[in-house]
Amino acid sequence: MACYLTTGKHMSIYWSVLTVLTLLAITAPAALAFGFAGASAARSRIAPLSWLGRGYIAIVRGVPDIAFFLFFVIALDQMIEYARHRMLCPDWSEPIRQGNDFVVCAAAKMPLGTAPQWVHETYGFFTAVLTFAIVFGAFAANVLYGAMRAVPRAQLETAEAYGMSPRQTFRRVLVPQMWVYALPGLSNLWMVLIKATPLLFLLGVEDIVYWARELGGSKTPRFTDYPHGDWRMWYFLALLVFYLAFTRLSEVVLDRVMKRLTKGQATTGGEAQRKAA
Amino acid sequence: MSCLQTIADYGLRAIGIGERLLPRDDFTLCQQFTLIGSGMVWNVYFGVLALVFGFCLATLVAVGKASPRAAFRKPSEWFIFVFRGSPLFIQFFFAYFLFLNLKGVYPVFSPFTAAWLGALIVLFLNTAAYSAEIFYGALQSIPKGEVEAADAYGLSGWSRFRRIVWPTMLRLAWPAYTNEAIFLFHATTLVFFSGFPAWQQRGDALYYARYFADKTFNPFIPYPILAMYFILLTLVIIGLFGLVNSRLNRHLPANTRQRLKVRPNLIR
Numbered sequence: 001m002a003c004y005l006t007t008g009k010h011m012s013i014y015w016s017v018l019t020v021l022t023l024l025a026i027t028a029p030a031a032l033a034f035g036f037a038g039a040s041a042a043r044s045r046i047a048p049l050s051w052l053g054r055g056y057i058a059i060v061r062g063v064p065d066i067a068f069f070l071f072f073v074i075a076l077d078q079m080i081e082y083a084r085h086r087m088l089c090p091d092w093s094e095p096i097r098q099g100n101d102f103v104v105c106a107a108a109k110m111p112l113g114t115a116p117q118w119v120h121e122t123y124g125f126f127t128a129v130l131t132f133a134i135v136f137g138a139f140a141a142n143v144l145y146g147a148m149r150a151v152p153r154a155q156l157e158t159a160e161a162y163g164m165s166p167r168q169t170f171r172r173v174l175v176p177q178m179w180v181y182a183l184p185g186l187s188n189l190w191m192v193l194i195k196a197t198p199l200l201f202l203l204g205v206e207d208i209v210y211w212a213r214e215l216g217g218s219k220t221p222r223f224t225d226y227p228h229g230d231w232r233m234w235y236f237l238a239l240l241v242f243y244l245a246f247t248r249l250s251e252v253v254l255d256r257v258m259k260r261l262t263k264g265q266a267t268t269g270g271e272a273q274r275k276a277a
Numbered sequence: 278m279s280c281l282q283t284i285a286d287y288g289l290r291a292i293g294i295g296e297r298l299l300p301r302d303d304f305t306l307c308q309q310f311t312l313i314g315s316g317m318v319w320n321v322y323f324g325v326l327a328l329v330f331g332f333c334l335a336t337l338v339a340v341g342k343a344s345p346r347a348a349f350r351k352p353s354e355w356f357i358f359v360f361r362g363s364p365l366f367i368q369f370f371f372a373y374f375l376f377l378n379l380k381g382v383y384p385v386f387s388p389f390t391a392a393w394l395g396a397l398i399v400l401f402l403n404t405a406a407y408s409a410e411i412f413y414g415a416l417q418s419i420p421k422g423e424v425e426a427a428d429a430y431g432l433s434g435w436s437r438f439r440r441i442v443w444p445t446m447l448r449l450a451w452p453a454y455t456n457e458a459i460f461l462f463h464a465t466t467l468v469f470f471s472g473f474p475a476w477q478q479r480g481d482a483l484y485y486a487r488y489f490a491d492k493t494f495n496p497f498i499p500y501p502i503l504a505m506y507f508i509l510l511t512l513v514i515i516g517l518f519g520l521v522n523s524r525l526n527r528h529l530p531a532n533t534r535q536r537l538k539v540r541p542n543l544i545r
Contacts (some may be wrong), residue, residue, distance in 0.1 A: 071500040074490065195364040209370065233378050236371035240363050248361040 011228055017242070019125070020207060027132040028193065032186075034137025039144035040170075055263035057141050072131040093120045126202055143185035148174060150181040180261045180270075187254040194246055198239075212236055280307040291315040291479050299478055299488065306498070309489050316482035317510070322393075323400055324462040324480075331404035331461075336443075338405060339412035349471050355411070355447050365399075365464055369471030372399045392473040400468075404461045411457060415450035416442070448525040455518040479520030482506055 041053030151174055159169040200207040212235035262270045286296040288311055300308050360368070376389040389395045400445035419442060427433075427441040449456075466483040469475045475484055482503055489499040 071490075071496045074361045074494070078496075167408060195366075198366040208506040209367070212370075233371065233374035236374055239367050240359075240371055243363040243367060244359065248358075 010215065013208060013215060016208045016211050020200070023125075023129060023132070023197060023200065024193065026129050027136065028190065030129065030133035031136035031140050031193070034133050035140025035142075035144050037041060038141030039148060042141065043148060053141070053145075057138050057145065059138070072134060073127055076127055076130060083202075130192070132196070136189065136196075139189055139192075140186065143189060144178065144182050146185065147178040147182035151177045183254075183258055183261055187250075189256070190250060190254070192240060194243065194250065208239055208242075212239055216249050280305075283307045284311050287311045289318070291318045291481070291485075293477060297477075302492075304489060304493060309417075309485075309499055309502055312485040312489075313482050313499060314506060315482055315507050316485045318390075319468070319479075319481035320462060320465045320510070323397055323465040324458075326397055327400035327404050327465075328458055328461060330401045331408055334401070334405035335408035335412055338409035339416055340438075342409065342413045351447045357406045357410050357413075358529055360403050361410060365403055366467055366471055369396065369402060369467060369473065370400050372396075373473055386416050388475075391476065392468055393438065396468040397475050400461065400465065403464070404457065405515050407457050407460075408454060411450050411453045412446055414453075415446045418449055444525065451518070451522050451525055453512060455522070458516050458518060461468075462510055462514065463507065465483060 038053050041049050042057060044050045044053065155173055155177060156169055159173040164172065198207070198209050200209075213232060215231075215235060232273050259273070262273060283305070284307075287308065289295055289301075290312060293316075299312070338356055341349040344350050344353075344356065372395060373390065376386055376395050376397045379386040380390055389398070423441055423445055424437075427437045432440060466481060469480045469484045471543070478484075478488075480488075486499040486503040490496045493499075
């Protein structure tokens, strides 16, 4: 059994677990950055910027998310290739959309056709990360926008009364205080993000779903030392348990963070903490 | 070929009526609209049935979770945790292979490996768990005074639940439940992406949208069409649930009524 679980292919599934964790580790801050930018833009007093922020938040909501995932990856890929095409091959005369085909010159291919395999894989992974960041960024923007509006008005007025400029008010008063209002929404988002990671499979990254299907399928003695029947059910059961454990862990950690953040805040949670102490 | 002809050929393609072969080349806008629209039949089918059955189970589970008896509470808590804590995508895969294995042992299970039943069961259990959590939250926030008033009138047990607790629970839970419903419809697009095969290319809307995107390498047409259909569907759901909401709130003065706040969710 121990031998079976450490075959070369099984090592790849462990690596893909790491891929998922890396994805989470990169996407979460990236989505938060997108969200922060979106929310600040939506609050902006400059009308076009505000429309941009609001539009970004509005478009991503209300459409099934996987449609977005499928759409964004191809769209991003084509956008990058199109931009490179315009820059690198100025004397290309044929149209890019030839009927059903999307044709760019060889130099504009992304990644280059001659690049080694790992570059292709990394590129695929990063388009996936960017897609996740854009989609989740919109939801994070929505949460943060709400949180910014939840900060008591009196706090901002006090800051203004002290002579702070709008920018100073934003940075010194609004942003430090909004997190406690944003955290419930953000932790919810984190849970959703965890549960969205299997969608990497749809984006063509060889993730745990891919390997679970691959390894679980029936094996004949001809190709492997460890022949077995259709074990995919057990592999997916293992994935199910992995995700359950991961969500449970996050719940516990986020609870702690919430406790820390509510400390000293003028909310019911903070008040309850003060009374208990 | 005129557009009407296309609609006649492909309008019900998703349930196997009409032309057998999908269009291969020279895709017209009309074809894309028709086929993606015909796929919506499946989304509506999964969504409506899972919602109706899920509602009943969710009420039971919510009451179970609120029960003081551990024998009822523990199973409900676990049910909710398992279905809310893991990705729906993995649940689909697991269920499909589970049914596949069972089918090998007992032939009775062969319909379960088809999407129309197997996926429906997964969606049903999943939405039941999510709705149960919503209902449980509502059950916890029923005003104390209402229950005390019911006690004072001598209502107890079933009649108290039926006349006081349950309507109030629904009223409080309804805005969140509307979101859950919208979300469930969005989640139906996952069915044909997981293990469940689309038999004879009878898939849902996203299945056809992806078919076109794969064939044309142009995501800018099929996915916006899909988005349009889903926005329409979402608006219909909001309308219907809004009607129920106003009926649930009809006894309240206008200014204390809860308004529906639509906040579509994401992937589960």
